[in-house]
Amino acid sequence: MASPYPSGDREKVASKLPGSLRQELKIRAAELCIDIQDAVTEAIKAWQADDGVTPVVDTTGAESYSTWLPAGLYDEFKATCHARDISYTQGLAQSVRRWLDESAGHGGEAVAGVPQRKIVANQKGGVGKTAVSAGIAQAYAEEGKRVLLVDYDPQGHLSEQLGIEQIQPGQDSLVAHMCAEGKGDLRDLLVVVEGERFGKRLQVLPACFDGFLLDARIATNNRIRRRETTLERALEPLEQDFDVIVIDCPPSLGIAMDAAIYYGRRRKNEKAGVSGVIIPVLAEDSSATAYVMLTDQIESLKEDLELDLEYLGLVVNLYDSRRGYVATSSLDQWKSLVDPPVLAVIGDLKEQREAVRQQKPLLDYAPLSGQAEAMRQIARATS
Template sequence: MTSPDTSGDREKVVTKLPAALRQELKVRAALNGLGMQDAVEAGITAWRGLGSNPTAIDTAGAETYATFLPAGLWDGFRSDCRGRGISLTQGVAQAVTLWLEDNPVPEVKRPDTVRRIIVCNQKGGVGKTAITAGLGEALAEDPARLFPVRVSRHFAALLEETGDPLSMEDLPGLGQRVLLVDFDPQGHLTKQLGHDPLPMDGDSLTNHMAGDGKGDLRDLVVTVEEERFGDRLHLLPACTDAFLLDVRLAAVRAREAALERALTAIESDYDVILIDCPPSLGLSMDAASYYGRRRPNEATGNSGVLIVVQAEDSSADAYGLLTSQIEDMRGDLTLDIDYLGLVVNHYDARRGYIATSSLQSWMDIKDPRVVGVIGDLKEQKEAVRAKRPLLAYAPRCEQSVALRALARETSK
């Protein structure tokens, strides 16, 4: 059955397609940057050019499916199906399968230089750990599946009292190989993801930074076990010996490079390394900032610092102290340290003028600009209690879809 499309160059076609084949078509078309109707058009065109029928497809349970095709294409395809002695449903299934075979899942693009994202703010309680975990999870999701992403082109729209400024769309997972580094001796990231901190009498990142590593750093890394991440999301757990890190670094030569020296050995295993920094402005923060500096021949914005703030006044004071320290490092050591942006966390417009005016103040800064606004919702707290990644615990909640948008914003 067909009906004209209002655009005049396509007509609506109603046919049938097995649900599993339709879902695979939806995912693969998105992965290849095409609309489903364009993929079906290409498949039918290729099928009509074949000299013989492909292998029959099981179309049991096929469901009604509608798409738009160029005027005349469906009539010609229907005539070809009659001539080849097969049903329209079988013909469409063969055409879609042919397109899928000709358009495999594209390779995930790997960065030339491992991305190093330093998630920081010297103020505690702003949610650095939640942002580190959620961003890493969003970067590691399955590249052969679609996930809901909440996209807002203008964060200022969040301040509007009416209407929904945000739009949802299904996009492929980013499929990055991600290492989360719990650089905070409190170990919140480690515990949130269901792991135990490293024992004090064993090996640790602190030991490797101080030049006293007891083995291969890889042996300390654990996998975050969730199907949607495959084997792409790993964690370097915290150890409480990190409370002594600044003291130990004081005796280390070129101490600002200590974190880089420790992690260099495992960088080749990953596309992105995220550092969950402690609420501190000590030597550990210097080492983290240095690690996030732009390396020779590295693209601007590939690595750098991502600052987590809240829509309230005390965050502004902490932000000033942190950026002063980063600027001092930039000048003293002649480094290029890029700001990847500001993430306004725990945002809730219902808190009134303090929240909305503070958000406006963050957006007014412009450089660094706001790259994410994450709501203050119950799902994050529930995921922490369950000791599961948020994007696995509540993949469609507002925080999850916003974190996927943040992952894409920081990957540009």
């Protein structure tokens, strides 16, 4: 559907586009300093001119999307879709996906020695923070990136699920280094996650039982001047060794969470859309309440410390439409937020639970599963 632009040279087009593609498009256009409508125009024209076979794009969950195109271009686009026997939604998704792939690397350059930092957070437990943290870390490593996965939750579910022992109280640990009591090199504590798909590029910093006292230890430590910088100071010596650092946060809103939020801020000269917060949620009302509490904390910290921190997106986890109206209407509400976008909807499937039981990485245990592909989708949208 199209309606004329006041000047007559463009027309407003209403179609559909998956949330993950919309997020990537927004970020890439900002990196290249061009209007989104111009990016979509370029994308459609290039797609129309390409006589080759374009891969099908997963448009599951595509949402309403509007932009302005040069007058007449949308009619040409629809004709091309008819000729290729595909839907308008698929045609637009293919156009945008092709443009994103071809424009990769032409935006802001990564800052030397600064890894991308993904903070996976929600103060509500049971929403799948650990599953998402582990899954996307595996997906980044599968792509060829060097990845550090930090078990920042003293409950240690991530370490346990991968068959890695937690660090005992009183030993050197991330907690000790955050409290300015580190005795050695954190590199000595890292554990390599085995699996041919990862090529020894994925390492885990295990949880520590002392983490249950982290907030109190930071609050009462007179040697710590800025509490929010404790995680960054501890991990800084490791940063040059990794391309991506994923933080699996505890379900809390305390000092430790402030430190994680601060760590995920966008640093000077760092390109948009690669560091920030990923929030796993459930399709239920209590998850919405927890989301508001977390974003209130983030916004307060951003204002107090003048942080440039991005919401990379939401992940609706353990979704099952058979649960009825509460589930389906909640999913609609998450999607209606638009910013942050829904990066993926992950079904309540058996492969993740089986991988946990076997203490194996999901992408190694069930690489072709829907859950594994969802993790790759999140990784692509946040790279």
